[in-house]
Amino acid sequence: MKLNSKVALITGAGSGIGRATAILFAQEGGKVALVGRTASKLEETAKLISGDEVYCVARDLSRRERAQEAVDECARHFGGLDIVVNNAGISRQRSLLETDEALWDELIAHNLKNPFWLVQAAVPWLARRGGGVIINISSSLGLKPSPGFGAYAMTKAALQMLTLSLAQEHAKDRIRANAICPAVVDTPIHETYLTPDGAQQRKEEMARFYPLGRIGTAEEVARAALYLASEEASWMTGTTLLMDGGRLVK
Numbered sequence: 065m066k067l068n069s070k071v072a073l074i075t076g077a078g079s080g081i082g083r084a085t086a087i088l089f090a091q092e093g094g095k096v097a098l099v100g101r102t103a104s105k106l107e108e109t110a111k112l113i114s115g116d117e118v119y120c121v122a123r124d125l126s127r128r129e130r131a132q133e134a135v136d137e138c139a140r141h142f143g144g145l146d147i148v149v150n151n152a153g154i155s156r157q158r159s160l161l162e163t164d165e166a167l168w169d170e171l172i173a174h175n176l177k178n179p180f181w182l183v184q185a186a187v188p189w190l191a192r193r194g195g196g197v198i199i200n201i202s203s204s205l206g207l208k209p210s211p212g213f214g215a216y217a218m219t220k221a222a223l224q225m226l227t228l229s230l231a232q233e234h235a236k237d238r239i240r241a242n243a244i245c246p247a248v249v250d251t252p253i254h255e256t257y258l259t260p261d262g263a264q265q266r267k268e269e270m271a272r273f274y275p276l277g278r279i280g281t282a283e284e285v286a287r288a289a290l291y292l293a294s295e296e297a298s299w300m301t302g303t304t305l306l307m308d309g310g311r312l313v314k
C-alpha cells in the first residue's frame with residue numbers, strides 16, 4: 065500500500081483521469097475526497113471504490129469561495145489533507161485568431177483559476193500536517209503547442225509555472241509540487257469539443273502519430289500520479305513528467 069491512510073483530494077474525479085486516479089489511490093490505501101462540478105458523476109466514481117474512505121463534494125472550482133469551501137469540507141471530513149491532485153480542466157479547439165473573449169475567459173476560469181484557487185485553499189492544510197504533495201495535471205501542449213489548441217496550451221503552460229512557483233515557495237513547508245504532462249489520453253474530454261464519432265476518429269488518427277502506436281489511458285496517468293504522491297518520489301519537486309508515447313522524440 066503506497067498511500068497508507070493518506071488523505072488525497074482529487075479534482076475532476078467524476079470522469080477520465082480523475083476517476084482513474086481516485087480508484088487507484090483508494091486501492092493503494094488512500095482516503096479519497098472526490099471534487100468536481102457534477103455530483104452524479106462523483107457518486108458514480110465513489111460507487112467504483114470499495115470501502116467507506118471516500119467523500120464527494122460538488123463545486124465549481126473556478127469560483128474562489130467554492131474552491132475554498134470544497135477544500136475545507138474535505139479536509140474537515142477526514143481530519144486533514146496530505147495530497148492534492150489538481151486535475152479538473154476543460155479542452156477547447158479554436159485557432160488563435162478565432163479565440164473570442166468568451167472562450168478565453170472559459171479556459172482561464174476552468175484551467176487556471178480553478179487550480180490556483182484550489183492550491184491557495186489547500187496549502188495551509190498541507191502545511192499544518194507538516195508537509196504534503198501537489199500534483200498538477202498539465203498537458204504536453206503546455207510544453208509544445210499544436211495548431212488549434214493555442215489558448216488551451218497557454219493555460220497549461222501557465223499551470224507549469226504555478227507548479228514551479230509552488231515548489232519554490234513551499235519547499236519550506238515540506239510541500240512537493242510536480243506536474244504531469246500527458247499527450248492525448250482516452251477520456252471524455254475530447255467529446256466536449258468534438259462529436260462522439262469525431263472524438264473516436266481523432267483518437268484513431270492520433271494513434272498513428274505516436275511511436276508507441278497508441279494514445280494513452282487514464283490508468284497510465286493515474287499510475288504516474290501515484291508515484292509522485294508516494295514516498296518513492298520524496299526528493300522530487302518542481303518536476304514535470306512527460307507522458308506522450310514517444311511523440312517528442314519522433
Ligand SMILES: NC(=O)c1ccc[n+]([C@@H]2O[C@H](COP(=O)([O-])OP(=O)(O)OC[C@H]3O[C@@H](n4cnc5c(N)ncnc54)[C@H](OP(=O)(O)O)[C@@H]3O)[C@@H](O)[C@H]2O)c1
Binds near residue numbers: 079124203245
Ligand atoms: N484526455 C487528454 O487527452 C488530456 C491530455 C492532456 C491533459 N489532460 C488534462 O487532464 C485533466 C483531466 O482531463 P480528462 O481527460 O480526464 O477529462 P474529463 O474526463 O473531461 O475530466 C475533466 C473533469 O474536470 C471537471 N471540471 C472541469 N472544470 C471544473 C471546474 N471548474 N470545477 C470542478 N470540476 C471541473 C469536470 O467535471 P464536470 O464534468 O462535472 O464539469 C470533469 O469531471 C484536464 O486538466 C485535462 O486538461 C487531458
